[in-house]
Amino acid sequence: MSEDDDRSPPLDLRGADIAESSNKTRNCSGVSGSGVPGPGPGPSSMEFQAPYPDQVLENVLENVLQFLSSRRDRNAASLVCKSWCRVEALTRSELFIGNCYSVSPRRATVRFARVRSVAIKGRPRFADFNLMPPDWGAHFAPWVAAMASAYPWLEKVYLKRMSVTDDDLAVLAESFPSFKELVLVCCDGFGTSGLAIVASKCRQLRVLDLIESEVADDDMDWIACFPENGTTCLESLIFDCVECPINFEALERLVARSPSLKKLRLNRFVSIGQLYRLVVRSPQLTHLGTGSFSAAEGPAQGEPEHDYLSAFAACKSLVCLSGFREILPDYLPAIRPVCANLTSLNFSYANINAEQLKSVVLHCHKLQSFWVLDSICDEGLQAVASTCKDLRELRVFPFDAREDSEGPVSEVGLQAISEGCRKLQSILYFCQHMTNAAVVAMSQNCPELEVFRLCIMGRHRPDPVTGQPMDEGFGAIVRNCKMLTRLAVSGLLTDRAFGYIGKYGKLVRTLSVAFAGDSDMGLKYVLEGCPRLQKLEIRDSPFGDAALRSGLHHYYNMRFLWMSSCRLSPQGCQGIARELPRLVVEVIRDEVAEHKDDAVDILYMYRSLEGPRDDAPRFVTILQ
Amino acid sequence: MESKVAYETDLNLKATELRLGLPGTDDSEEQALFNARNNKRSFPDASGECGSKSCSDAQHADNETAPPAKAQIVGWPPIRSYRKNNLQPKKTEAEAAGIFVKVSMDGAPYLRKIDLRTYNGYPELLKSLENMFKFTIGAYSEREGYKGSEYAPTYEDKDGDWMLVGDVPWDMFIVSCNRLRIMKGSEARGLGCSV
DSSP, rough: OOOTTTSSSSOTTHHHHHHHHHHHHSSSSSSOOOSSOSSSSOOOOOOOOOOOOHHHHHHHHHHHTTTOOHHHHHHHHTTTTTHHHHHHHHHHHEEEEEEESSSSSHHHHHHHOOOOOOEEEOOGGGGGOOOOSOOOOOOOOOHHHHHHHHHHTTOOEEESSSSSOOOHHHHHHHHHOOOEEEEESOBBEEEEEHHHHHHOOOTTOOEEEEEEEEEEEOOOOOOOGOOSSOOOOOOEEOOOOOOSSOOOHHHHHHHHTTTOEEEEEOOSSSSSHHHHHHHHHHHSSEEEEEOOSSSSSSTTOOOEEEEHHHHHHHHOOOOOOOOOTOOGGGGGGGGHEEEEEEEEETTOOOOOOOHHHHHHHHTTTTOOOOEEGGHHHHHHHHHHHHHOOOOOOOOESSSSSSSSOOOOOOHHHHHHHHHOTTTOOOOEEEEEOHHHHHHHHHHHHHHHHOEEEESSSSSTTOOOTOOOOOHHHHHHHHHHHHOOOOEOOOOOOOOHHHHHHHHHHHTOOEEEEEEEOOHHHHHHHHHHHOTOOOOOEEESOOHHHHHHHHTTTGGGGOOOOEEEEEBBHHHHHHHHHHOTEEEEEEEOOOOTSOOOOOOEEEEEEEESSSSOOOOTTTTTEEEE | HHHHHHHHHHHHHHHOOOOOTTTTOEEEEEEHHHTTTTOOOOSSSSSSSOOEEEEEGGGGOOOOOOOOOOOOEEOOOOOOOOHHHHHHOOOTTTSSSOOEEEEEETTOOOEEEEEEGEEEEEEEHHHHHHHHHHHOOOOOTTTTTTESSSSSEEETTTSSSEETSSSSSSHHHHHHEEEEEEEEEHHHHHHHHHH
């Protein structure tokens, strides 16, 4: 690796440089592609050396591997031999870290010297549901510090479930002069102060996307911190999750001087009147989050009214619509002009009924992604099924997210969707109860399903028609949906359901289990049967130490295993830690819970090259 | 800057709203967004199922209201707090939240929006319209419509027909009115006669 590290900062490998230098070296006296221009015209700061055979190969490889973008392909290429590993590392410009603790920032930056874009994922997903005390970890700080020195040319950062502080954002803004894209998904730890620093210092910023992140209100007017003069490069500004008011006049000016802006998602503090002012200035938008979609506070006595219909009609490029945070349904007809072009519609914060939905969705023939609240009832879903023949992704969220609430959607809606939307690939469906028949129907009608997540909110609830467990329904899904990679199960489930998953779910990578199964056999079936399993999250299920041991052969292939409120003992977990030294086995104490003897509250384990992390909080014990 | 007032208005209305929810279970408090992580439970586990924990809705650990009939399990159903805390109550025409209709006047450059619920009857409505658009409406008679003025207030009903304001009883009017239009000139006179 050392010889490669001496090279000068990377050129744009995809640019003309490579082609040009290759041509030049071909024209020279028979000495082929060293990648560094030889004794001819052209920029050269290195002496000519007779290339050794490996170097020839490496240079050819470098030219070829730059075209390889899929990280799975790159990982495979890097395993061929040391030479390939070295060259692949040099040509990898996008670095993906699926678990921030699986590798240290130093190790990553030493191996991959020329990275321009980094994606890092942190906390386990079940932490989103308050199952774990806060401050578990996943800090961005050590990463940004390492990258500040290793990748001064860094352009893009994507973080999911990481803790990011304002200081981290300051380091980022100051360390990377070419910085272009910041995407923070489900992150926390920072506030409007951090945003202000990014806005003011990242002069080449194209993308600032805050998605489902918690942003503290430091009373800082971050929108006004974008440079006031000249045009900006902004292409995407997403801040619908920011729960504090913004300076609208500054936003209006910002939008006016951002000619490349295509994606704009406003927070709920932007009224519909303000939305109007933005939309008429930016008819070129492709993605719009409408903010509150309601009038400013109080009944709008004597407030000038706008022609919202015309404003939307002018947005010929709009394909993705979301927002509607405090929707006043009276305004809904205004979006009708864009319905025919919409491929993505997110009503998941809009408490609208079936009639109101129909007035809009019956025009949305091109819809591919649809997120909605169950307030639309089965009737609303039937309307979607009859119109949206191209639907690929559906998410139905509960308005009243409790176990015993009314349940406006049911098997009727699911059945209708399965019959109408045959191309469905991904579904997330919250309901109070479900029949096996409807799930079986979906497995047969939608063979392209890759993601099936059914959340029957009533725990241990059987099929209300037959009284049977939901085993057969989920069994049909794994059996019939040959492309299934992600599955979330619920309702009354016996070990039989897990037998089906182990037997048929050969491509399943992510599995979520809650309040299910009878015995250790359930978990055994899955760990022994699913060779592609990467992420397994289980809560409140009767799986114990023996079941845990049945996965010993597989844990190094997985990104993580989460088990909370199951039947694990510290000894059982310790046994795993002892037998698999490259696995980090964290036992997390839920401090408020009452301790039943010695039971393990939460087990979270993951492969890692680094051993126990040094930033574990006091409620985490790492077993060895 | 403008949201706090909206919240307070919503909360007041909710107090009188009929819901199927249990008393004390309410999810529109801003606090909850930041407390959700820390505010885990107020009741100790009574019926441990597989060692699971239970609590009242995280948002209301502070309230001394009647405990729910069935304690809610932490983190179930798996909805992120942000989503749970940010759903607004229904705003429909039928509820006390108001009946908003657009008002346009021939020759005026802009529309206005009014809440029909804030008026008790036609006289109040008409007076308000006169003030809003700075014109006068004549005297209304069932036979001849609005005499003494070149304007006539009209409305579009649910069937799409244009009617003269005042022809139907007030209660019927407010639920059937889609929007208002103050007509001018001969069109106004024509409408008065035909109805």
